[in-house]
Amino acid sequence: MRRSREQTIEFSRRGFLAAGGAALAMSRASFGAVRSQPKAKYTRVNLNSPEAIPMLASYNKAVTVMLQLPPTDARNWYRNAFIHLLDCPHGNWWFLPWHRGYIGWFEQTCRELSGDPNFAFPYWDWTAEQVHGTLGIPASFSQDNALNPSNDLFIKSYDTFKAAFESPTQEFYKGLNMDQLDALAVRYEGQPDTQNTPEGFWKSAEPAWFGTSPRNPDFDQPTKIAVSPETIKAALRTKTFSVAGVSGFGSGEAPQHSNSIRQSQGILESQPHNLIHNATGGPGPEGFMTEFFSPVDPIFFMHHSNIDRLWDVWTRKQEKLRLPTLPENGLDRWQSEPFLFYVGPDGKPIATKKDDPRGQAGYYATIGNFDYTYTPGSGEDAVLKSYVPSKFSSQAFTSKLSSRTVGIGKMAVASTDLPNGLDEEVQAEGSDSELVAEIALTLPTDRASNKFHVFVNPPAGSRSVSFDDPGFAGSIAPFGRHGHSDSPVTFSIPITAAVKALRKAGRLKGGEPLNVHVVAAGSRGSVELVPVETPLASVTI
Structure with missing residues (x-):
């Protein structure tokens, strides 16, 4: 309720x-004409468009398969959410590239398990919904199927979840190398009981099962403002990705991606990202979307596809204006930041060593490696404006x-x-x-x-x-x-x-x-x- x-x-x-x-x-910010782009192999479409219907059907099939995979399979639905729980950055300049890599690799897993070679995540254009007065959980995610976390396919209690996943999680931790353990040590700094053990994981996962409802949506007036055309335009007008002391489009500079020190969020993260997460899963009892275990809710990937789409819009605007699209200072450090917990469609790790290019932020600075594009959505006109x-x-x-x-x-x-x-x-x-x-x-x-x-x-x-x-x-x-x-x-x-x-x-x-x-x-x-x-x-x- x-x-x-x-x-x-x-x-x-x-x-x-x-x-x-x-x-x-x-x-x-200054704006110009849209640049021409080579045709991509995959297209992410608005989830409310007719083109999204077959994509959502394939997504439902993939989620159903993953929910039924054993906890020992890294492609299990909850195992995929572990990745976000363990490693997701927020409040720093790695927020955008990390999530691009996360949803990009997972999109390939959905493609594999759905049997749909053309599958691509639809995006949730909450701004268009706000304009039309329809902002809320999309109808396609409220039906009695695997796209609704209230469905019987999902685990209903934390105790049941822990009983099923505790042993596989212990085995997962035992298999981590020193680069991965070093990354987790940064994330759990000051919590010695989480070093080289899954205890920190369980402490982080438990809040996702607070109460009985996986969703308790409250799209209030502040949330409507956060996704309004005015707020999105303000985000897209930002002229820098990140500059020391300033929260740019990609949020602020930080020592490491998985550390809570010096968190600084740009408009895109602070406004539509945060408030849609909280409005979808909260205000209380909280649902999955309010916590770092948020990928348990299938709508997570539609939300982040739209965040990624807006990054693409901003990047094309910057290119047209011949303005920097990446950090102006500390670029080498930004590009070499290790992302070591992604999983591919075969269930194997993408990269576990910090010197592997696919395990570095720079690999995800552009869409190119995933070969997808977006149909136009809210904010696209930012690329067309004059400066x-x-x-x-x-x-x-x-x-x-x-x-x-x-x-x-x-x-x-x-x-x-x-x-x-x-x-x-x-x-x-x-x-x-x-x-x-x-x-x-x-x-x-x-x-x-x-x-x-x-x-x-x-x-x-x-x-x-x-x-x-x-x-x-x-x-x-x-x-x-x-x-x-x-x-x-x-x-x-x-x-x-x-x-x-x-x-x-x-x-x-x-x-x-x-x-x-x-x-x-x-x-x-x-x-x-x-x-x-x-x-x-x-x-x-």
Whole structure:
């Protein structure tokens, strides 16, 4: 059963205010004509299109086969989800290439086990659904078949799952080489009981079975904003893949892909990626999609196909503008990062040594190695737009802080003065200029359902504010449980639409400062489940 949607935000009773070293950075991207591409062998189509019907039938067949494979077979449905649980990167610049490799190899497994040589994952264009007012679990994933994790083919309890997979998982760990064990040591740093044992795996897997429902969808107003055309355009306008100190299109630079230190998420990851995951599987009791075991839900691969499609759109836009498509600094380190847990259609590892090219991030920097293309979807017009330089491009503006702690009863504001001319450029008709807030929060570890609503210049003295308020910019939330680190996590959220709405409503005049409020949402309707205090390290726009 769905939770009722929150209609107002109580500032006085359960409000958290996030404010920190705030800066306002405005980016403006340039656009050009679509480049011609050689014809690919496989085509990923919109899952709501007629062309997707045979693909979904083949996918259902493949999932059915994998659910029935023994736990000792690496192609077993749950064994495939292990890969994501063990090795997935989030909040860093390896987020996109790792998931491209993961779904690319798994697509080949589906092709093999379905018997369909033309199979390719359909993509879930949630933006198109939002525009047409139909955003929700697609009907093809709610039927009584293997595409619905409520189907009887799926394991119903954690205890049953562990009993079946504990021994095969022990054998899997025994077969890991030093390169793979080193990678897991990075992921489970500070947890000695997980070194060379599967205990950390079981601790991570158990939350996926919290409650009784594999899905509990709640596509609320913040989720609709996160997938809106305005948010997708803001993501695609980003001009860099990743630059030190900035959350680019591909999220922020980090020491290793599997470490929770210095997490920084670009708009694409912070907004549509995270909120669709959480809306599909949550808000409570959580379903598979809210946790790192999310590939147990077959819709995972449709969601990530769309994320990958948008990366392809952004890459083609960058190429047309002759702008960098990959990290501008540290490219060698980025390309050589080891991805050592992929499995091929024969059930054998793709690469287990860090010097194997197929086990490195650079192998997945382009689609070419998987030979697929996409039919046009939302955001494709970004490649067609023209570019007009902006004198404010990529500038940052420091804010004045009144507090660095977000907590119950503690309210603070990050106030930023915009330079002359910036406001007019943002307001200009047809402007591609974008104001993006980067909000850094130190989250509690091993806690799900941390969600924060972002307001710009809310009404002074108000005890509650509706999502319909012109200053409501949307929400930020992590995907999965935050790891064992005291480092802040930086989330990105566009605030241009809120600023324009405030100007139109007469609540914000030219030259007035922007006051960014971040308010903690109640979790499952209970204040007690919200952390008492959440330190906010900084805000950058």
